[in-house]
């Protein structure tokens with residue numbers, strides 16, 4: 001190969017790079033900063049829930065003159081916490097970060113199919129993030145109508161809302177560019193011999209995710225344009241006739257419907273929850289197969305399950321809207337589809353559990369996080385079932401129970417999977433390994449604390465405590481018996497923050513002087529480990545384009561005795 | 577090692593990368609305009625009053641613009657056919673006409689539709705009919721502008737590629753054409769739903 | 774690359790399609806001025822628009838003979854588009870206490 005290496009200038013190499021690996025790291029780092037920021041917003045809110053009306057320590061002076069979080073500030077922080085966590089944190093890390101870095105390597109491609117579009121995708125995302133952050137400095141603060149931005153409240157809200165909508169349009173554009181890239185890369189750039197059923201499960205999850213982003217996001221873009229028009233041009237897409245605001249009829253043409261926003265929003269947002277969870281399942285599958293030294297149990301059924309799940313996720317969205325006055329016919333329809341969609345999730349989770357059976361498990365840090373994911377996602381999913389039944393949802397809707405449900409899925413679920421991914425692929429990116437002792441402290445501490453944060457939410461929710469209350473329910477009679485949990489959850493959340501410090505320190509010292517390791521530290525079969533050096537070559541990834549002869553998880557192919565490896569890399573030629 | 581299949585099709589799919597890419601992009605556009613249309617229907621069904629398009633809007637101008645876009649669709653496909661017959665001159669001519677027609681569409685739209693409407697006080701906030709009219713045709717017009725920029729590039733500076741990579745350049749014209757036809761199809765649906773019904 | 778005579782034939786086809794599109798446009802406008810009632814008018818307008826759209830897609834965008842993969846992607850898109858349309862309509866139509874305004878009302882105001 002005649003690779004003439006002309007040295008690239010700094011800005012081309014690290015800032016406006018078209019190399020999928022650099023872009024993946026840019027995505028991951030940006031997303032992690034946003035995750036931390038979103039977490040801090042929530043800590044401030046949790047303090048207020050535990051000690052309503054008391055001065056916030058450390059940052060109080062920044063929030064208001066008397067050092068407290070105002071009710072309006074609480075609404076702003078809540079809306080931005082949700083937005084930042086979902087759209088600027090988890091998705092960019094899971095898809096933009098891991099997807100970008102790992103997917104081309106796993107399919108044996110030199111880069112994404114459209115490297116320049118890939119770069120554009122990151123920078124559009126960045127602009128969207130800047131918009132969202134800038135809204136904190138607007139005269140009346142950020143958007144404050146929840147991450148769902150329900151009309152008409154959002155239409156009459158403060159100017160930060162417009163920034164939110166513009167930022168959202170950027171984010172939608174970015175994920176559109178990204179998903180086109182992912183799909184084309186998987187279809188066109190697979191290495192020779194890498195058939196569909198030989199793809200690592202992670203690639204499958206990213207592939208389905210990309211389709212969800214591609215098809216579900218545009219309706220929200222349409223809705224965002226409508227809402228911008230409502231706010232800026234005085235139209236009434238989401239404003240009904242005769243709407244009273246502050247005791248007066250709003251002076252608009254009227255004739256619109258707030259439900260239209262909800263439909264367009266949830267048409268995106270239900271598929272979006274699968275965007276949050278599918279890549280996590282993919283990471284967990286990789287880590288489990290590698291650390292049990294066994295093939296995944298039921299690989300094929302897992303693949304069919306996520307394809308089915310992808311389709312179904314387009315026909316369940318109004319289970320978020322049971323209480324909007326929906327009639328029984330459609331309620332029955334959405335209950336049925338919701339129950340059906342839980343089946344593939346159960347299949348995947350069961351397959352992952354069964355994969356553990358009889359494995360000689362290596363309890364590395366990534367494996368611990370992956371093992372933590374399984375029961376946590378299980379709790380999150382099971383608590384979703386009552387929410388999918390209209391009669392139960394009438395009681396549970398908009399209570400802390402819902403908050404508990406989806407946080408079990410995304411926090412100890414997805415976020416743990418993302419940690420597993422970071423610990424697992426860190427040696428790939430840097431050639432160094434993260435510290436195990438710090439990693440394990442991080443895991444056990446986080447595991448205990450995160451359950452302390454979210455488990456009591458079920459108790460409060462079942463007792464009828466509503467979400468989005470500034471004082472955590474202390475002025476409500478029915479909330480009194482469960483009020484003491486507020487302080488407990490806040491302390492657990494502070495504990496959770498404490499254990500994240502171990503992670504941050506671990507990242508820094510491992511980067512600086514982590515233990516140097518071989519290219520394939522985990523003895524993995526998939527191409528990114530087996531066929532490429534760690535870190536992979538800039539731009540081209542592989543020294544030689546690999547051809548593939550094996551399925552993704554051929555572990556324990558022989559006894560592993562006599563110094564032989566116990567696995568067969570995907571690209572190892574069968575000699576016959 | 578370069579990204580493969582940028583020009584030649586991959587054997588098992590029979591397609592080059594950008595072709596799949598543009599169809600995926602169009603798929604998302606279908607969902608965008610699908611959402612816009614379904615919102616239109618919902619708002620109209622739920623409204624207590626609505627305008628009749630053919631009375632409120634200028635049908636002759638709309639018809640004229642429909643024809644303009646259809647002709648431009650023909651010329652852009654002719655531009656592609658010319659390149660496949662190695663005729664750069666003809667390509668330049670057809671692509672040039674396509675761009676002119678796109679400009680005509682926009683100018684007519686702004687001078688004879690938007691401005692008079694606004695002059696008469698028919699702004700988006702007057703009634704959801706006008707809100708829908710301005711948003712749907714406005715977003716369509718933005719797509720026309722996008723197409724114009726792309727086509728103008730391929731007609732002007734982009735043509736240099738023909739000398740070095742004729743096949744890739746022909747592919748680009750195909751892609752640009754696919755997008756332009758899509759914009760035409762959107763208009764084919766917009767015109768009757770907004771102007772006539 | 775394709776042979777020149779083949780492309781010449783294609784061009785012939787394009788011109789025919791253009792004729793059809795022009796004719797259908799005139800028809801669309803003409804029908805709109807007949808007083809057939811809004812229900813029928815919608816059906817006719819949609820049939821005509823769909824025909825025109827399919828002509829452009831099949832011949833100008835050469836979907837009439839495209840690779841299987843493209844069809845597959847478009848079918849997936851179509852499924853989610855239909856879900857968006859019909860499930861939304863169904864849900865709003867099933868709304869308790871919300872009446873869908875009957876056809877006749879949609880004519881002129883002010």
Ligand code: HEM
Nearest residue numbers: 273276277319320342381384385387388397398402406409
């Ligand atoms: C296993 C099957 C699942 C079922 C049956 C289910 C069901 C539901 C239902 C019915 C609701 C609406 C509750 C209400 O607002 O009253 C809900 C809310 C929610 N779910 Fe799930 N869910 C499941 C999985 C997931 C997953 C995988 C995620 C994300 C990773 C997720 C994230 C959410 C979120 C974010 C909300 C709250 C939305 C809001 O702000 O109102 N769910 N779930």
Ligand SMILES: [Cu+2]
Nearest residue numbers: 270317319320
């Ligand atoms: Cu949902």
